[in-house]
Amino acid sequence: MNSRRKLSVALGVGALAAPFASLAQPQSAKVARIGLLGPASASSYASSVETLLASLRNLGYEVGKNLVIESRWAEGKSDRLPELAAELVRLKVDIIVAFQTPGAQAAKQATSMIPIVMAPAGDPVGTGLVASLARPGGNITGFSSATAELGAKVLELIREISPSVRRVAVLANAADPFTKSYLGQLEPAGKTLGIEILTHMVRGVDEFDAAFAAMAKARVSAVVVQGSLPRQRAIELALKHRLAAVSSTTGAFAEAGGLMSYAPILADVYHGAAVYVDKILKGAKPADLPVQQPTKFELLINMKTAKALGIKIPNSILVQAT
Numbered sequence: 001m002n003s004r005r006k007l008s009v010a011l012g013v014g015a016l017a018a019p020f021a022s023l024a025q026p027q028s029a030k031v032a033r034i035g036l037l038g039p040a041s042a043s044s045y046a047s048s049v050e051t052l053l054a055s056l057r058n059l060g061y062e063v064g065k066n067l068v069i070e071s072r073w074a075e076g077k078s079d080r081l082p083e084l085a086a087e088l089v090r091l092k093v094d095i096i097v098a099f100q101t102p103g104a105q106a107a108k109q110a111t112s113m114i115p116i117v118m119a120p121a122g123d124p125v126g127t128g129l130v131a132s133l134a135r136p137g138g139n140i141t142g143f144s145s146a147t148a149e150l151g152a153k154v155l156e157l158i159r160e161i162s163p164s165v166r167r168v169a170v171l172a173n174a175a176d177p178f179t180k181s182y183l184g185q186l187e188p189a190g191k192t193l194g195i196e197i198l199t200h201m202v203r204g205v206d207e208f209d210a211a212f213a214a215m216a217k218a219r220v221s222a223v224v225v226q227g228s229l230p231r232q233r234a235i236e237l238a239l240k241h242r243l244a245a246v247s248s249t250t251g252a253f254a255e256a257g258g259l260m261s262y263a264p265i266l267a268d269v270y271h272g273a274a275v276y277v278d279k280i281l282k283g284a285k286p287a288d289l290p291v292q293q294p295t296k297f298e299l300l301i302n303m304k305t306a307k308a309l310g311i312k313i314p315n316s317i318l319v320q321a322t
Helices: 046-058 078-090 100-110 147-161 179-193 205-218 231-240 266-281 303-309
Strands: 004-010 032-038 067-073 095-098 116-122 140-145 167-173 196-202 222-225 244-247 260-264 296-302
Touching: 032 078, 032 100, 032 266, 046 067, 046 266, 067 078, 078 100, 095 100, 095 266, 100 116, 100 140, 116 266, 140 266, 147 179, 147 222, 147 244, 147 260, 167 179, 167 205, 179 196, 196 205, 205 231, 222 231, 231 244, 231 303, 260 266, 296 303
Parallel strands: 032 067, 032 095, 095 116, 116 140, 167 196, 167 222, 222 244, 244 260
Antiparallel strands: 004 296, 260 296
8 A cells, every 4th residue: 555645636727738738849959058946955856857857858958968957956045045046147047947935036136137937936926026927027937836825725634634733833934035925824724723823933954953842842733844944854853753744835745754745736837837948948038928826736645654643644534535
């Protein structure tokens, strides 16, 4: 039996279907230089980058032939992002693919000329990255995540797994401009569900130990980990303190050992990001490409972790699994 169950929920018509109907070849032999920028570690983005590169290959771009990739990862230290973004600008990359809101913000601050594709960013309008989803303006477009809204859904799932839960911690990223929107959805949802939300703001992985020690002292039942923070250390500390760790950012969180994730299917985002990269390399302007939102989501539960924590996943959740 698999150690986890997966639930894929399709919401609405897939907005990204049309671009994949025909995969065109690049019209120029020019070598494209693409910069990748994100707040977490290279290992955190490995599967995402693999999906992005596979989609670019389908569009006719291949590393070593007509494609050069310049990767810059902050390794969980968001204060490094401005200099990493500046490095990509100095390298004169053709496009920056920015992962998560801190990456997109650092890229925007570094350049107003080089096109930027968000892959994805939370609440890009509220954080000032774009003017609107339909007409982003400037040099940024790409994909918005639905993480803020999904945070409330994660709290509902925690309550369904453990009806007696009264207190949940949030490990929040103090360096992420999206955090305000993220907490703005979680805190009202907590009040509605009768769950007290205890927020622990951290700026990097070196502050995790103290935060988790405080959570254990406060006797919280679970911790919601914001996606722009390094997930592996958070998962390790949650298991050490016997806390149910959940995420609303990526399914990789549960695959890495977290109890549960409810998040967009990010493979769709990276396929779409590749299409936008191709369009921009062929002359499209980011200002004319609308910011797209995810339409498919998945629930992942790591049954091995549930067993280790002594948590019984109710049938009301398991029966939804496909």
